[in-house]
Amino acid sequence: MPATSKTLSENSTTPKVKSRDGFGQSSSPERASNRQAQRFYRGRFAIFRTLAERWHAAAGLVRRRWFGLIAALVLVSTLLTLWIGLIARNSMREVTRESMQTILLANVSSLEMWLSEQRAIARRAAEPESIQSAAAALLSKSTSTKQQESVALPNSAALNTLVSELRNDAHIGWCVVTLDGVVVASSVEGLVLERLPIPETITRRIIGLETAICHPFASPIAMQDSGPLSIPGxxxxxxxxxxxxxxxAVGSLMFLLDPLERFTQLLSVARHGQSGETYAFDSDGVMLSRSRFEDQLRDAGKLPSDQRVVSTLNVLIYDPTDEVTVRNKTSSTRNQPRLTFMADQATRGGTGDNVVGYNDYRGVAVVGAWTWLPEYELGVATELDVDEAYRALGLLRRSMLGLLALFGTAVLGIVVLGETTYHMHRKVDLFRESSRGLGKYAMGELLGRGGMGSVYKGTHQLLQRPVAIKVLAKDELDELDELSASRFQREVQLTASLQHPNTIDIYDFGLTDDGVFFYVMEYVDGLTLQELVDCYGAQPPGRVIHLLIQICGSLAEAHQKDMIHRDIKPANLLLSSFAGVSEIIKVVDFGLVKKVSTVSCDDTLTRTDSITGTPMYMSPEAVRDAALTTPQSDLYSVGAVGYVLLTGQPLFDAAGSVDICMKQLNENPIRPIERLGRPLPEDLQNVIMSCLRKNAGERPRTAEDLALALRSCNDANTWDEFESARWWEDVLRSSNADASSCGKTNDGKHDFVTET
Incomplete structure (x- = not known):
């Protein structure tokens, strides 16, 4: 790529960069260069020049009108401070609201997945006929005897054996319960003949032959040797x-769970700061999970000193500072606390937030967001102390007051003016220096090279933000004229309009005098799905579904805007993990050049003169004619990616691209279970194979339909944030031990953007 090499060479002259509006032609190179430079500096330094001139004028006024200028500056500064403070407060509240809602959504999603999983476990445990028969016999015997003792039946041993095999570490034990809550058989010693407080709504679901989750209740006996369950209640x-x-329905098979383990842990994963917490509560305002502030509650006398008594079921979501006087029929009075503002709204079935502030169950001012889950008859709230949420706002307020004090004296005002003028000139000089690179970006090392260009790691010189810069050489594009440039500009703008979190962000683009297009995108640490398969082989079905759903989300937005990716493949799908998000996919290379030609199957996988895809992941219609591509063509590629993730092997075994193209046109891929040679979920295989049908009309109609089919698979919720976090922790640990494996850097991370 001659133009790119010249641009990045240390000994070559630095190219001038044409702005987004500078795509016109010039009569001569010298005149065009002058006009481009004029446009460049005019647009970007006008503000700096204006401010500098005004500061210079202000300095002259200081010398002539000391007192008047100081008074005017103080007045203007006061009004400006109030205005900025108002804007900052509103902006901070909006940021806080979005943060609270995001954390709440993440915790609620995890909780609902876990509750759904527990219902599924109970359903599968009760399905065998042997269990149904044995349990029904126990229940029948219990209703026919008046003796207050446990009944031993011949097939109760079979029930005990079968159910005990289904126990896992998350279960305390199991029991068979009548419709009115009496235990007739249990693996927990001493629980038989006890009556459990099963809500009427749960009983109605059992009668309707549905599985159900009973939220925390007080145990009638001690179930464990230590901890909160070592005492009754x-x-x-x-x-x-x-x-x-x-x-x-004659009764129910009940699996006992410890709410202080996964139930509470799921609500404490995405905590905010030092005072943020997420907790669950029922319609009476009783806390169902464990509080983060039990030590404070014990100090305040709201919990006994016995460490076995925890906040679950023992703390009411009431405002301790807000007691109202209630008069009864005998005219006596009593103090009755009110539910907190959040609990009052949520228990009415509402979903909302409050970023102004209200008192929580400790009597501390907090901000929060909440929702009510009618299916489980409980509410979930995320709260954060006001002091911590708006600590930065207080600092900003104090800073502004300090700024007002600076304008209080004329001498200090003159110093500020002089220093400001000096620094403004310095910023202009630094900006001019930075413009001598590739625009305002400093070029770094080469990250990758492909058929249509190269990708470099770069840095925004003012923001010092790492970016990835993709450089497209002039000789790699056909008929690079003003029309082609305008088309490129329009396509970049369309791509930049994509807002889905699973789509790579595009920050900027431009054109150098040497005829080199470039665009700037976000820089991601992680690995491509190609590296994932190469390094770690076939992936679990649950993870395959989790990743494919994210890809569908990105494509759904693009397809709605009439954009087709054309090159979905593992190397263009980036997998990363960062704070607050356990695992996220980024889709890159959204068809930035729309001038396409018919794909010819030559001896390379991706032609340099056809930016339409990679044969192994291209649909049959794209192989025939790139102009025939539709959104269903992208879904074919998604199916091919899912096939690779599930099996660790490509669609076809082929010697070269010609062979691949022929197989894409004439052969159906082998079903994954036959390719891998071990059991795989049938429903997931069916979804993937439906994407790989030769006739586009037989594939899923939209990306949303494909995502819906994936979510309907039995393994859709088996890969959760805990599995993701554990996997990434293992990857980082192994990469630190062996930095040379799988393309990792010495710091244990993958440096990459996309295969070009």
Whole structure:
């Protein structure tokens, strides 16, 4: 790529960069260069020049009108401070609202996935006929005897054996319960004949032959040797499945769960700062999860000193500073606390937020967001102390007051004016120096090279933000004239309009005098899906679904804007993990050049003169004629990516691109289970194979339809944020031990953007 090499060479002259509006032609190179430079500096330094001139004028006024100028500056500064403070407060509140809602959504999603999983476990445990028969016999015997003792049946041993095999570390035990809550058999010693406080709504679901989750209730006995469940009244929750006698429910099979483990842990994963917490509560305002502030509650006397008594079921979501006087029929009075503002709104079935501030159950001013989950009859709230949420705002307020004090004296005002003028000139000089690079970006090392250009790591010289810069050489594009430049500009603007979080962000673009297009995108640390498969092989079905759904989200937005990617492949799908997000996909290279030609299957996988895709992941219609590509062509590529992730192998075994193209046109890929040679979920295989049908009309109609089909798979919720976090932790640990493996850097991360 001659133009690019010249641009990046240390000994070559630095190219001048044409702005986004500077795509016109010039009569001569010298005149064009002058006109481009004039446009460049006019647009970008006008503000600096204007400000500098005004500061110089202000300095002259200081010398002539000392007192008048100082008074005017103080007045203007005061009004400006108030205005900025108002804007900063509103902006901070909006940021806080978005942060609270994001954390709440993440925690609620994790909680709902776990609750759904527990219901599924209970359903599967109760499905076998042997379990149904044994449990129904126990329930039948319990209703026919009046003796207050446990009943031993011949097939109760079989029930005990079968159910005990389904236990896992998350279950305290199991029990068979009548419709009115009496335990007739249990793996927990001492629980038989106890009556459990099962809500009427749960009983109705059991009668309707539905599985259910019973939120935490007080255990009638001690169930463990230590901890909160070592005393009666300790918190326990359960998942229930109906036991049938024919088509009628006669009781339920109940799995006992410790709410202080996964239930509470799921709500404490995405905590905000030092005072943020997410907790669950019921319609009476009783806390169902564990509070982060139990030490404070014990000090305040709201919990006993016994460490076995925890906040779950023992703390009311009431405002301790807000007590109202209630008069009863005998004219006596009593103090009755009110629900907190959040709990009052949520228990009415509402979803909302409050970023102004209200008192929580500790009596501390907080901001928060909340929602009510009617299916489980509980609410979830995320809260953060006001002092911590708006600490930066207080600092800004104090800074502004200090700034007003600076304008209080004429001498200090003159010094500020002089220093400001000097620094303004310095910024202009630095900006001019930075413009001698590739625009306002300093070029770094080469990250990758492909058929249509090269990708470099760069840095925004003023913001010092790392970016990835893709350089497209003039000789790689056909008929690079003003029309082609305008088309490129329009396509970059369309791509930059994509807002989906799974789409790579584009920051900037331009054209050098040497005829080199470039565009700037976000720089990502992680690995491509190609590296994922190369290094770690076939992926679990749950993770495959999790990743494909994210890809569908990005494509859905693009397709709605009539944009087709044309080159979905593992190397163009970036996988990363960062604070607050356990695992995220970034889709890159959205068809920035729309001038396409028919793909010819030569001896390379991606032609340098056709930016339309890679044969192994191209649909049959794209192989025939690139002009025939549709959104369903992208879905074919998504299916090919899913095939590779699920099996660790490509669609076809082929010697070269010609062979690949022929197989894409004439052969159907082998079903993943046959390719891999081990059991795989049938529903996921069916979804992937539906994407790989030769006839585009037989594929999923839209990316949203494909995502819906993926979410309907049985393994859709098996890969959660805990699995992701554990996987990334193992990857970082292994990469630190062996930095040379799988293309990792010495710091244990992957430096990459995309294969060009």
């Amino acid at each position: 300790g918190p326990v929750m359960a998942s229930l499945a109906p036991i049938k006698n024919g088509a009628i």
